[in-house]
Amino acid sequence: MNKNNQAIKNIVILGGGTAGWMTAAALGRFLNNSYQITLVESDNIGSVGVGEATIPQIQVFNKTLGIDEADFVAKTKATFKLGIEFVNWGQQGDSYIHGFGHLGQDLNAVPFHHFWWKARQLNLAKPLGEYALNCKASWQNKFMRSIDAGNSPLSDIVYAYQFDAGLYANYLKEFACKHGIKHKIAEVESTLLKPENGHIQTLTLKNGEQISADLFIDCSGMRALLIDKALKVGFENWQAWLPCDSALAVASEKLTPLPPYTRATAHSAGWQWRIPLQHRTGNGHVFSSEFMQAEQAEKILMQNLDSPAISQAKLINFTTGKRKSFWHKNCVAIGLSSGFMEPLESTSIHLIQSAIARLLAFFPDKSFNQANINEFNKQTHFEYDTIRDFIILHYKATQRTDSEFWRYCKNMPVPDSLAEKFELFNANGHVSRNKNELFSENSWVEVLFGQNITPDSYHPLVDMMSETELAKNINSIEQVVKQCVDYMPSQQEYLQHIGG
Numbered sequence: 232m233n234k235n236n237q238a239i240k241n242i243v244i245l246g247g248g249t250a251g252w253m254t255a256a257a258l259g260r261f262l263n264n265s266y267q268i269t270l271v272e273s274d275n276i277g278s279v280g281v282g283e284a285t286i287p288q289i290q291v292f293n294k295t296l297g298i299d300e301a302d303f304v305a306k307t308k309a310t311f312k313l314g315i316e317f318v319n320w321g322q323q324g325d326s327y328i329h330g331f332g333h334l335g336q337d338l339n340a341v342p343f344h345h346f347w348w349k350a351r352q353l354n355l356a357k358p359l360g361e362y363a364l365n366c367k368a369s370w371q372n373k374f375m376r377s378i379d380a381g382n383s384p385l386s387d388i389v390y391a392y393q394f395d396a397g398l399y400a401n402y403l404k405e406f407a408c409k410h411g412i413k414h415k416i417a418e419v420e421s422t423l424l425k426p427e428n429g430h431i432q433t434l435t436l437k438n439g440e441q442i443s444a445d446l447f448i449d450c451s452g453m454r455a456l457l458i459d460k461a462l463k464v465g466f467e468n469w470q471a472w473l474p475c476d477s478a479l480a481v482a483s484e485k486l487t488p489l490p491p492y493t494r495a496t497a498h499s500a501g502w503q504w505r506i507p508l509q510h511r512t513g514n515g516h517v518f519s520s521e522f523m524q525a526e527q528a529e530k531i532l533m534q535n536l537d538s539p540a541i542s543q544a545k546l547i548n549f550t551t552g553k554r555k556s557f558w559h560k561n562c563v564a565i566g567l568s569s570g571f572m573e574p575l576e577s578t579s580i581h582l583i584q585s586a587i588a589r590l591l592a593f594f595p596d597k598s599f600n601q602a603n604i605n606e607f608n609k610q611t612h613f614e615y616d617t618i619r620d621f622i623i624l625h626y627k628a629t630q631r632t633d634s635e636f637w638r639y640c641k642n643m644p645v646p647d648s649l650a651e652k653f654e655l656f657n658a659n660g661h662v663s664r665n666k667n668e669l670f671s672e673n674s675w676v677e678v679l680f681g682q683n684i685t686p687d688s689y690h691p692l693v694d695m696m697s698e699t700e701l702a703k704n705i706n707s708i709e710q711v712v713k714q715c716v717d718y719m720p721s722q723q724e725y726l727q728h729i730g731g
């Protein structure tokens with residue numbers, strides 16, 4: 232029991248997109264019917280409707296909620312995702328996979344990529360992806376979950392999902408409503424602030440009804456009705472580093488065989504995603520309106536589909552950047568209302584998940600302790616900024632000069648934090664990262680080498696191994712990965728096996 236009986240009682244979640252329903256599901260599950268929680272969404276204003284590729288952390292969210300994986304995969308028409316293939320990023324014609332999970336095997340406590348880089352220069356090694364189960368299995372459209380196989384890579388297969396965003400929202404809606412969340416369909420017209428402290432007091436609906444609460448969670452998407460329109464916290468614009476501001480999304484027929492990975496193909500002023508689901512394929516062309524008109528972007532999108540289109544292309548405009556505060560007074564912004572960094576590394580749903588975890592960790596009482604709010608904001612800024620650097624890396628690390636867009640990206644100044652990472656890696660292949668950063672050393676290494684950024688040197692301890700020994704080790708890692716992938720079924724067979 233709260234010592235001053237300051238416990239909040241009423242919570243309103245504004246918005247019924249992925250952010251709103253993920254928040255509702257988690258609060259319903261963990262607040263145990265002790266709070267009155269209402270989700271308000273308009274049936275007039277649609278959700279963004281994209282957001283179908285994820286990263287492995289989503290499994291933690293699902294497991295914490297107690298969601299059964301086979302049921303989830305079947306009901307959201309999900310496929311498994313082992314990584315992202317990047318095509319045409321370093322140079323046109325290039326392709327590499329940023330795979331989740333392990334890369335080779337560290338030798339004598341030195342990360343694998345240092346050995347690989349020496350071997351590669353001596354023509355003793357194949358491309359980096361040959362030493363990572365996730366990359367090799369992706370190329371062969373294979374998938375399985377981990378099995379108990381000792382220290383084999385098959386014992387630790389790291390994966391995420393690709394799912395239908397609409398079905399995912401419905402799935403979570405059902406879950407949330409079962410856990411006591413009230414669902415109200417109504418459009419919010421205005422917001423009233425308390426004159427004494429500027430907290431949100433009530434939302435006025437189009438029908439004149441007013442809803443009040445102690446805590447408001449803004450999941451209203453890019454409209455950011457509460458955190459921005461009502462509380463005016465301000466926005467930090469990142470377009471100079473992440474210049475894409477538009478996307479055209481279109482669905483096409485399902486693919487056979489079914490790839491267990493997302494693909495991001497660079498075009499002349501942006502890139503195109505391909506997300507294979509069980510029943511259809513999600514596609515979209517993310518581009519910069521400064522460098523390309525929407526008509527041309529649509530033409531490129533439609534010309535580069537791998538299966539016939541089954542919907543009309545839908546245009547979505549966005550601005551890359553983040554809110555200056557994510558939690559202000561009695562309002563917490565979760566989802567697109569908090570900011571957007573474009574979908575290149577499928578990080579937005581993860582940001583929703585981690586904001587929810589952080590809200591539960593610093594859950595307020597009526598005093599809305601400022602120290603809690605400050606820590607929530609500090610951690611969220613750190614997460615946003617470090618993910619931002621990883622995404623900018625893909626644009627900056629290009630050798631393309633075939634279009635104005637790529638010349639701009641190649642020459643643009645980057646944040647100091649990213650410039651330092653480049654400098655260190657260029658020198659000797661080290662990746663410096665704070666242990667709380669989302670993307671691992673392997674992720675950085677795969678993208679850097681994948682986009683032809685190569686270090687001048689490697690870890691000096693590598694030279695303690697003779698060239699014969701080096702060749703033997705590198706070859707044996709490749710063989711282990713090959714044998715594991717040979718053993719794996721196709722994703723299609725695996726989905727049938729689990730009843731997906």
Ligand code: FAD
Pocket residue numbers: 245246247248249250251271272273274275276277278279280281282283284285417418419420450451452453454456478515547549565566567568574577578579580581
């Ligand atoms: P929305 O989906 O926009 O939902 C907003 C909700 O607020 C709606 O229910 C709406 O009805 C409600 N609302 C708004 N105004 C009012 C009002 N006045 N009254 C009542 N209700 C209101 N993320 C990933 O993780 N992976 C991806 O692959 C990925 N791809 C993306 C591609 C693109 C082009 C874009 C733009 C985003 C992508 N994202 C991706 C991000 C992802 O789509 C979003 O993070 C996620 O869908 C959450 O959106 P949201 O719920 O915040 O907003």
